[in-house]
Amino acid sequence: MAQAEEVKHDQALPPYPEKATLEGKNKFLGFWFFLGGETVLFASLFGTYLGLRNGVADGPTSQELFHLDLVFYMTMILLTSSLTSVFAIINMKKGNYKGLLGWMWATVALGVAFLSFEIYEFWDYTVNYGLGFSTSAFASSFYTLVGTHGAHVLFGVLWISTLLIRYAKTGLTLTNAPKFYTASLYWHFIDVVWVFIFTVVYLMGV
Amino acid sequence: MDPHVSDPSAPLKGGPSKKTEKKLAKEARHQVVSFVFMIFLTSVAFLTVASDTIPNRFAIPFILLIAVVQVLMQLYYFMHLNDRGNGWNNIMLWTGIFVAIMTVPTLMLLIGVIKF
Amino acid sequence: MSQAYAKKSVLWDWLTTVDHKKIGILYLAAGGFFFALGGLEAMLMRIQLMFPELGFVSEQTFNELLTMHGTTMIFLAAMPLLFGFMNYIVPLQIGARDVAFPFLNSLGFWLFFFGGVLLNLSWFLGGAPDAGWTAYTPLSSAYSGTGIDYYVLGLQISGIGTLIAGINFLVTIINMRAPGMSMMRMPLFTWSSFVASALILFAFPALTVGLLLLMFERLFGATYFAVEMGGNVVIWQHLFWIFGHPEVYILILPAFGIFSEVLATFSKKRLFGYSAMVFATLIIGFLGFMVWAHHMFTVGIGPVANAIFAVATMAIAVPTGIKIFNWLFTMWGGRIQFTTANLFAIGFIPSFVMGGVTGIMLATSAANYQFHDTYFVVAHFHYVIIGGVVLGLFSGAFYWWPRMFGYKLNETLGKWFFWLFLFGFHLTFFVQHFVGLMGMPRRVASYLPGQGLDSLNLISTVGAFFMAFAFILFAVNVVVSVKNKSEADPWDGRTLEWGIPSPTPEYNFAQTPLVRELDPLWYEKMHGNGKLKAAEPLDDIHMPNGSILPIIMSFGLFVAAFGLIYLVHPVTIIGLLITLVCMFVRSIKEDHGYHIHKEDIQNEEGAG
Amino acid sequence: MKNLWRVLPFSLILLLLAGCGKQNLTALDPRGPVAEMQYSLIILSLLIMIFVIVVVAAIYIYVLIRFREKPGDNHIPKQVEGNKNLEIIWTAIPIVLLLILAVPNVMDTFTLAETEPDEDSLVIEVTGHQFWWEFEYPDLGITAGQDVYIPTDTRIIFDLEASDVIHSFWVPALAGKQDNVPGITNSLWLEAPEEGVYQGKCTELCGESHWLMDFKVIAVDPDTFEAWAQGMAEPEAELSEPTGDVAAEGREVYEENCLSCHAVGGEGGNPQGGPDLTNFAEREVIAGFIEWDAEDGDALENWIREPQDYKPGNNMPAFGHEAIDEDEMDSLLEYLDTLRVLDSE
Numbered sequence A: 001m002a003q004a005e006e007v008k009h010d011q012a013l014p015p016y017p018e019k020a021t022l023e024g025k026n027k028f029l030g031f032w033f034f035l036g037g038e039t040v041l042f043a044s045l046f047g048t049y050l051g052l053r054n055g056v057a058d059g060p061t062s063q064e065l066f067h068l069d070l071v072f073y074m075t076m077i078l079l080t081s082s083l084t085s086v087f088a089i090i091n092m093k094k095g096n097y098k099g100l101l102g103w104m105w106a107t108v109a110l111g112v113a114f115l116s117f118e119i120y121e122f123w124d125y126t127v128n129y130g131l132g133f134s135t136s137a138f139a140s141s142f143y144t145l146v147g148t149h150g151a152h153v154l155f156g157v158l159w160i161s162t163l164l165i166r167y168a169k170t171g172l173t174l175t176n177a178p179k180f181y182t183a184s185l186y187w188h189f190i191d192v193v194w195v196f197i198f199t200v201v202y203l204m205g206v
Numbered sequence B: 001m002d003p004h005v006s007d008p009s010a011p012l013k014g015g016p017s018k019k020t021e022k023k024l025a026k027e028a029r030h031q032v033v034s035f036v037f038m039i040f041l042t043s044v045a046f047l048t049v050a051s052d053t054i055p056n057r058f059a060i061p062f063i064l065l066i067a068v069v070q071v072l073m074q075l076y077y078f079m080h081l082n083d084r085g086n087g088w089n090n091i092m093l094w095t096g097i098f099v100a101i102m103t104v105p106t107l108m109l110l111i112g113v114i115k116f
Numbered sequence C: 001m002s003q004a005y006a007k008k009s010v011l012w013d014w015l016t017t018v019d020h021k022k023i024g025i026l027y028l029a030a031g032g033f034f035f036a037l038g039g040l041e042a043m044l045m046r047i048q049l050m051f052p053e054l055g056f057v058s059e060q061t062f063n064e065l066l067t068m069h070g071t072t073m074i075f076l077a078a079m080p081l082l083f084g085f086m087n088y089i090v091p092l093q094i095g096a097r098d099v100a101f102p103f104l105n106s107l108g109f110w111l112f113f114f115g116g117v118l119l120n121l122s123w124f125l126g127g128a129p130d131a132g133w134t135a136y137t138p139l140s141s142a143y144s145g146t147g148i149d150y151y152v153l154g155l156q157i158s159g160i161g162t163l164i165a166g167i168n169f170l171v172t173i174i175n176m177r178a179p180g181m182s183m184m185r186m187p188l189f190t191w192s193s194f195v196a197s198a199l200i201l202f203a204f205p206a207l208t209v210g211l212l213l214l215m216f217e218r219l220f221g222a223t224y225f226a227v228e229m230g231g232n233v234v235i236w237q238h239l240f241w242i243f244g245h246p247e248v249y250i251l252i253l254p255a256f257g258i259f260s261e262v263l264a265t266f267s268k269k270r271l272f273g274y275s276a277m278v279f280a281t282l283i284i285g286f287l288g289f290m291v292w293a294h295h296m297f298t299v300g301i302g303p304v305a306n307a308i309f310a311v312a313t314m315a316i317a318v319p320t321g322i323k324i325f326n327w328l329f330t331m332w333g334g335r336i337q338f339t340t341a342n343l344f345a346i347g348f349i350p351s352f353v354m355g356g357v358t359g360i361m362l363a364t365s366a367a368n369y370q371f372h373d374t375y376f377v378v379a380h381f382h383y384v385i386i387g388g389v390v391l392g393l394f395s396g397a398f399y400w401w402p403r404m405f406g407y408k409l410n411e412t413l414g415k416w417f418f419w420l421f422l423f424g425f426h427l428t429f430f431v432q433h434f435v436g437l438m439g440m441p442r443r444v445a446s447y448l449p450g451q452g453l454d455s456l457n458l459i460s461t462v463g464a465f466f467m468a469f470a471f472i473l474f475a476v477n478v479v480v481s482v483k484n485k486s487e488a489d490p491w492d493g494r495t496l497e498w499g500i501p502s503p504t505p506e507y508n509f510a511q512t513p514l515v516r517e518l519d520p521l522w523y524e525k526m527h528g529n530g531k532l533k534a535a536e537p538l539d540d541i542h543m544p545n546g547s548i549l550p551i552i553m554s555f556g557l558f559v560a561a562f563g564l565i566y567l568v569h570p571v572t573i574i575g576l577l578i579t580l581v582c583m584f585v586r587s588i589k590e591d592h593g594y595h596i597h598k599e600d601i602q603n604e605e606g607a608g
Numbered sequence D: 001m002k003n004l005w006r007v008l009p010f011s012l013i014l015l016l017l018a019g020c021g022k023q024n025l026t027a028l029d030p031r032g033p034v035a036e037m038q039y040s041l042i043i044l045s046l047l048i049m050i051f052v053i054v055v056v057a058a059i060y061i062y063v064l065i066r067f068r069e070k071p072g073d074n075h076i077p078k079q080v081e082g083n084k085n086l087e088i089i090w091t092a093i094p095i096v097l098l099l100i101l102a103v104p105n106v107m108d109t110f111t112l113a114e115t116e117p118d119e120d121s122l123v124i125e126v127t128g129h130q131f132w133w134e135f136e137y138p139d140l141g142i143t144a145g146q147d148v149y150i151p152t153d154t155r156i157i158f159d160l161e162a163s164d165v166i167h168s169f170w171v172p173a174l175a176g177k178q179d180n181v182p183g184i185t186n187s188l189w190l191e192a193p194e195e196g197v198y199q200g201k202c203t204e205l206c207g208e209s210h211w212l213m214d215f216k217v218i219a220v221d222p223d224t225f226e227a228w229a230q231g232m233a234e235p236e237a238e239l240s241e242p243t244g245d246v247a248a249e250g251r252e253v254y255e256e257n258c259l260s261c262h263a264v265g266g267e268g269g270n271p272q273g274g275p276d277l278t279n280f281a282e283r284e285v286i287a288g289f290i291e292w293d294a295e296d297g298d299a300l301e302n303w304i305r306e307p308q309d310y311k312p313g314n315n316m317p318a319f320g321h322e323a324i325d326e327d328e329m330d331s332l333l334e335y336l337d338t339l340r341v342l343d344s345e
């Protein structure tokens, strides 16, 4: 049924270049499903954290640890990166490949900034507050939840950078359009998870 | 290479059709607006918690509600879940959310500490 | 472009294949091997339990056997065997040339395979896991040896493979259907594979997290399950069962699908109540996510929670009952042929109903306090698993064997196999209901004499020997029947997979078929010329290239797992690097596949 | 009326099942109200299930006989799509059957959860250890190992805990099980109307010797129970009052080697130790399962010398000849034989 849409090069861009080939369609759909699975993955981590957040043993409690200002900056950074990646996709659909690359690089930069804050935060908790990974069940589950999110950010940064370098010179094609598109979906998903992290972990924890 | 099979790695040329262009412009507007709104909501959530005057009993449901609104905006404005042809995506994502909604409270509550 | 025609060694071909049919066969081979292994472990357990206080194996070994038996059978035998059929048959049933992601398909297989190998290597490297297939904390987190590390990492690796396979099936079924093959014309096997894949998608992440936590706890000092550090041991049970209960439906639904195909084919009738069947499948899948705590009635989550989960569990009887009765009415008014494949399907109905109703008994929370963790539970789940899943696998094997291997299994041997297996199965497990209620807990390395348990256990072991013997007959059958060459459509089939030449061409369908009704082939037999209608003109066919990367990527994780188990960080890093570099190569190197030319297809079709 | 249709098959099955298994072990021969409640629920569900199986079997057999392919028959059956009314029937009937089961089940589930103690009930705290049981009577200030004595006709509430891994407390003839989970307290109640020794088992895989983690619930009349509790609190064979020369020597051996783990009469013991031995000589079996005979100390000596041979993985160290020589062992055995609180000789 799904037949590759014929694309004549002198004509207008396909409105959905990410879904113009069967491979693209498959990738698009499969990636969404993957995000459905990731939802359950993060739900499990959230649940574990919520179940254990009062298990502080002799270690510091969340009230002693969390600073809202830091989290606020991190949130703003990540939210903005969501916007830049949206701009990237708009540019892709407009056929502005340079714009796509530029906004994607901006997204990566913001991702790196976010990660730096997170690393600083973990370092701060470990060194200045004595919250090691093994300090308490709260500590373990906190680091696992937030760390898994951080690992997703890191992976996103690496993935998008790879795409950007690999396709720096090729221009938009039917093979790379789905890749950029799924990468941006992934990035939004990371942001969605963060919304719950800052709400459930930080805001409810101070 | 057979001529009738288009080469997927050939660069795409040209711009969007007029229709698409209009749609994109509108989309971009929506996205900027929702971005501003999201920033606003986030700030409200932080302020709610930062100001110690609002009792938890009210603050927690409120910030959770804000989170849900934000996430829906991400999903539908940024990730285009409401575009046509996204039926299956919606089904699978919402099933995931359904399982998540089952999972989180159980892990939080049904762990033997309190009996229900 | 010309790679396809270059002469490749057979071994290299199989190692690099991305053809769903070959991957299906790989799944069957590996799954069959693990089934024999799990069966062997079961036999050793049954021998140990033959007489009271028998010292055939030590307690420790027994615990390892029971853990490995359960784990192997569920993760490495039953599921992969089903995947074998799903891989081979589903694309054919929907009129597709391949799955949506051929490369990932191969990756999924190799991840499963290396995960399974890793798990089993524990036997030789310091002892197998010994905390039961459910690996309850804190026994698994703080009171067991390295075996559990193999469990954690082996299942993690093979679990990722399963998840990939699940997504692949979902997308394949949604996007790759032939023209006219609407969702409501899909054969039931495809439908049930679809729902099972969705269950995989949503159930496995919970296991992934559970295993991740257990790994951090054991290897890196995390304290989720350490009570003295504020941890809680029940969290693991939830994570395990949020996965674990849907898992049992992941097993049974494809088997249900197989029965639907087989019963319809051999009753010469259309499946009775097709839409009710589809609907019931969906409901079972959905309810499957709301009942997991029925494994935890005695854990102490409280009467309200217990009552809710009990009632929710019971509700599953309704859609399952719908299926049972629709099968019965599929046969009603039909012309029932007792082929071996159909014997297995017919034998399934009463066997599974017996297992299902004991499931409802177990779901009775107040009575579950008596049943739980006794042999009654063992009896229940072997009735549903063997009476459902395993009979389904064998039914599918006899049914699709000609399609997959081009020859028919011997029917006489097959019938002997069936009767011996069925008899042995009921003999083994029927008595276990009583053994359990009479006071025998499960997972006991032995039992004391004088408790009235001796003779029933002996009977049970005798039954197991019947099963083992029957299984050997099957192995013999596979070998001796090779000369039994089969025509393309030996059973007068109804669905697309029987409308193509045998052996199945590499590209499946020379021309994508046009589907005009449910049971398309049957429809063409009744209303057309008996041949599938084509939806497109004959043309070159695009095929994906094989790749060695999946096996290397899986091997990388395998290496990394050893690094983690023995905490040798360089090894971990090297292993992960192997995998990452392969991923990198894969995304950098665009691979557009090759084409099979029209003329070659014409030649082949003409010959076939 | 209700009785009429229930009693007949009920008693039939009862006949069938009674005599299944060892008395006071099997759940099929309940000896107390809780087990009885569970038993009748089992029977009710069994009846429903038999009904289901009979219905399925009837259609099944009919179909297989009537519609099997006869030689030479080549007709193409009518391709029936389905039947809405039938679908409704086989959706509705199971729902009704399930309701019949679900309602009493929910009621029983709540009844079984009523574990608040009242003034007449006796609370016993149970701790599961790898691989033995500890029973503390908080109101009486006594602790017992392996054998738990309860008065008949009294509501007993067991509060279940665990010191290492998860165990599960099951006395089939008296009540279904509940898990002993580290960090959590579960409760279970039961009553034993008749005196007797009821077999109990651990039903959660807890390590190598899980299968040997047996215990006994000993129901005695309230007066005897009173005497027992008294005896446990003030044992005759108190450490300070040896009853004979040899036993006195044995007591010294005991103090030296055993007391740190095994309390007697409220002295000694430690949380990582072993069962309280105050009434050890009254045990029917050692360590939950080893048949022995107080007169002939071989079994006991073997246990002390090589406990790992009996229960692999348990936490009692072996006492070889270097630690305790033959003579010391004899006196130790003699001493252990004096550890009684009820004059049951």
Ligand code: HEA
Residues within 6 Å of the ligand: C134, C248, C249, C251, C252, C294, C295, C313, C314, C316, C317, C318, C320, C321, C322, C324, C352, C353, C354, C355, C356, C357, C358, C359, C360, C362, C363, C364, C368, C371, C372, C373, C377, C380, C381, C384, C385, C388, C389, D049, D052, D056, D093, D094, D095, D097, D098
């Ligand atoms: C293929 C696998 C499979 C399947 C299909 C099922 C199906 C069911 N299972 Fe089973 N189960 C397992 C595999 C499976 N199970 C395993 C492996 C375990 C043990 C895990 C472990 O601890 O190691 C287990 C354990 C298990 C428990 C926990 C027991 C315990 O540990 O205490 C429970 C409790 O509720 C349960 C219930 C059910 C129910 C209600 C169904 C239902 O789906 C059954 C529905 C079917 C029918 C009811 C029959 C047909 C229906 C009709 C003919 C209609 C009319 C019927 C009625 C009105 C009753 N199962």
Ligand code: HEA
Residues within 6 Å of the ligand: C035, C036, C037, C038, C039, C040, C042, C043, C045, C046, C066, C067, C069, C070, C071, C073, C074, C077, C078, C131, C132, C133, C134, C378, C382, C385, C386, C389, C390, C428, C442, C443, C444, C445, C464, C467, C468, C469, C471, C472
């Ligand atoms: C798909 C799932 C599946 C299957 C098919 C089986 C099949 C069998 N199981 Fe399985 N079983 C489980 C899943 C399964 N089991 C699970 C999940 C558990 C729980 C584990 C736990 O508690 O953690 C369990 C537990 C379990 C127990 C309880 C252990 C205990 O609690 O102490 C017992 C005891 O009788 C048992 C017996 C058997 C037998 C006799 C078979 C037979 O049907 C096997 C028949 C097959 C054969 C006999 C193969 C024949 C092969 C040969 C003869 C060797 C040839 C060898 C080569 C060619 C290499 N099983």
Ligand code: CUA
Residues within 6 Å of the ligand: D128, D129, D130, D131, D166, D167, D168, D202, D203, D204, D205, D206, D207, D210, D211, D213
């Ligand atoms: Cu304690 Cu099993």
Ligand SMILES: [Cu+2]
Residues within 6 Å of the ligand: C244, C245, C248, C291, C292, C294, C295
């Ligand atoms: Cu279940």
